[in-house]
Structure formats: structure tokens, C-alpha cells
Amino acid sequence: MSTIQLSGVSRWFGNVVAVNDVTMTVGPGVTGLLGPNGAGKSTLLAMMSGFLPPSSGTVTLDGEPVWRHPDIYRTVGLVPEAEAMFDSMTAREFVTANAELHYLPRPAAAALAAIEQVEMLEALDRPIGTFSKGMKQRIKMATALVHEPAVLLLDEPFNGMDPRQRLHLLALLQRLGDSGTTVLFSSHILEEVEDIAGTIEVLVAGRQAASGNFREIRRLMTGRPHQYEISSSDDRSLAAAIIADGAADAVSISAAGLQVQTSNFGAFVHALPRIAVAEGISLHDVTPADESLESVFAYLVAR
Numbered sequence: 001m002s003t004i005q006l007s008g009v010s011r012w013f014g015n016v017v018a019v020n021d022v023t024m025t026v027g028p029g030v031t032g033l034l035g036p037n038g039a040g041k042s043t044l045l046a047m048m049s050g051f052l053p054p055s056s057g058t059v060t061l062d063g064e065p066v067w068r069h070p071d072i073y074r075t076v077g078l079v080p081e082a083e084a085m086f087d088s089m090t091a092r093e094f095v096t097a098n099a100e101l102h103y104l105p106r107p108a109a110a111a112l113a114a115i116e117q118v119e120m121l122e123a124l125d126r127p128i129g130t131f132s133k134g135m136k137q138r139i140k141m142a143t144a145l146v147h148e149p150a151v152l153l154l155d156e157p158f159n160g161m162d163p164r165q166r167l168h169l170l171a172l173l174q175r176l177g178d179s180g181t182t183v184l185f186s187s188h189i190l191e192e193v194e195d196i197a198g199t200i201e202v203l204v205a206g207r208q209a210a211s212g213n214f215r216e217i218r219r220l221m222t223g224r225p226h227q228y229e230i231s232s233s234d235d236r237s238l239a240a241a242i243i244a245d246g247a248a249d250a251v252s253i254s255a256a257g258l259q260v261q262t263s264n265f266g267a268f269v270h271a272l273p274r275i276a277v278a279e280g281i282s283l284h285d286v287t288p289a290d291e292s293l294e295s296v297f298a299y300l301v302a303r
């Protein structure tokens, strides 16, 4: 198992600051690197994979600096955003060539295993030029996986995939993460990250805007109103008691039940059961109404 550590990492190009003082640890499991276009995701991945030196700070893999340390390629597999493949080669030839570059003892067998892992055996001997974008993406994955790396870095891997291909890749990344591989993938699409990543690192304008699992990120933002939908044995009395208690900023009642908005998450989750017990009201259901990553992200970008 391997861990990538970034300490105070910045990278600038002339006077453009692409990555600004980022400190993060990426360990086993699936981590999503989320940010809008131009946030610095590709630059961060390039520094993690040893293609770009940081302007300041350090990037280490299991304690060793990544820059000018080609040994890391035994441990790291990279799936770049660009499609740098040779169209006239077959999938088997291309992945085998990469296995040979790693000096694997049995390159043909390793290539076959990697192609099987991405479920592309049926297209083994077809030229890459005849593949769809999703198929090419899978062959890039096989190339990155051929030496069974402990760390897999993927730049926007879901770009251009249809829903079936997305599900397939999601399942593969999840499997790798569950088996102890350190998987980091970048995305600007919120649902992709929400569906799969155990940990989310949010990058906005080169800075780390938030870190944690989705719910932790949400809870960090105590200043942001949280909305709940509540159903109870007596919604009207509960609404009145919540207002009287001062536990919420706004309360409304509709056919769907009671909607409550609060900017003090901690106080509200303690106040609600206390109020219900005092009023003799049974709580049937309490659901966060706006816990989509979309709303979290919009908040982070607007801060």
C-alpha cells in the first residue's frame, strides 16, 4: 500500500499560479480530485506523477521525492487525459509494449491480464484506430495497470464515456480501491465524484477548498444553511415549537411535510429530538434536503 504526500505545494507558470500551497495526503482507496476547469487538477496530477517539479513545496511517494525519481514508475500508473496511442497497433501490441518498457518478466501474460481486467479481451487483436473513445480509455487503463501499480492516477478518466462505460469504469476503480490500491482521479463533474470517491479533495483556483468525505465537507460548512425535510405525527405543532425554540432560521410547511432551514447544524440536530420529546411528537423521517455535491461545490466556488 502506498501514500502520496503533498506539503505546501505550489506551481506557477510565469505569473499564473496554477496550484497554490496545497497540502494533502492521498492513501489507499478511491479519492476524487474535484474542481472546475482551470482549477489546477492536471497540474497537481503532473506533479504527483513526477512530470513537473513543484515551484515550491514537496511531493513524496512513501517518503521519497517524486521529482527526478524514476523508480516511482514501478509503483505509479498514470492515465493521462490525452490519447497518446498508436492507432495502427492492436490493443495487445500496445499494452505488451508498455509491459516491456517496465521490464516485466512475462510481458505478454501481464498485458493479457491487464486487458482482461478492463474487459477488453474481445477486442484484443483489433487496431486501436478502430476503437471508440471509451474503448481507448480502457486500453489506456490497461496500460497503466499492466505492472500492477500500488498508485493509480487518472486525469478526467470519465470524459467522453457513455453511461455504460462510466459504470464499468466506476466499478473497476472501486474494485481497485477496495483491494488497497491508491486511486486518485480528477473530475469537474460532481456526480462522478459523489458516486465513487471515499475521500474528496476540492480544488478551486489552485487552492484546496475542502477535504474529507462528502458529508464531512458538507458539515465543515457550518455557515451555510442546511435544509431538512421532516415528517412527524404533528408537523404544525412541531413547526411552532421549532420556531419558539429558535433552533432554525426558517420553517415552512407543505403537502410534502415540514421544511426546516438552519445555519447551525450541530445545535439543530440536538434540539430536534429534545423538542419532539417535550411536545410528545413522534418523528417519522428527517432527511437532509440539499446534500448534493452540486450545492456544496457551488457554495465553495462562491466563497
Ligand SMILES: Nc1ncnc2c1ncn2[C@@H]1O[C@H](COP(=O)(O)OP(=O)(O)OP(=O)(O)O)[C@@H](O)[C@H]1O
Binding pocket: 013, 016, 017, 018, 035, 036, 037, 038, 039, 040, 041, 042, 043, 044, 188
Ligand atoms: N504549461 C503551462 N503554461 C502556462 N499556464 C499553464 C500551464 N499549465 C497550466 N497552466 C494554467 O494553470 C491553471 C491550471 O491549469 P490545469 O490544467 O492544471 O487545470 P485543470 O483543473 O486541470 O483544468 P481542466 O479541467 O480544464 O484540465 C490554468 O490557469 C492554466 O491556464
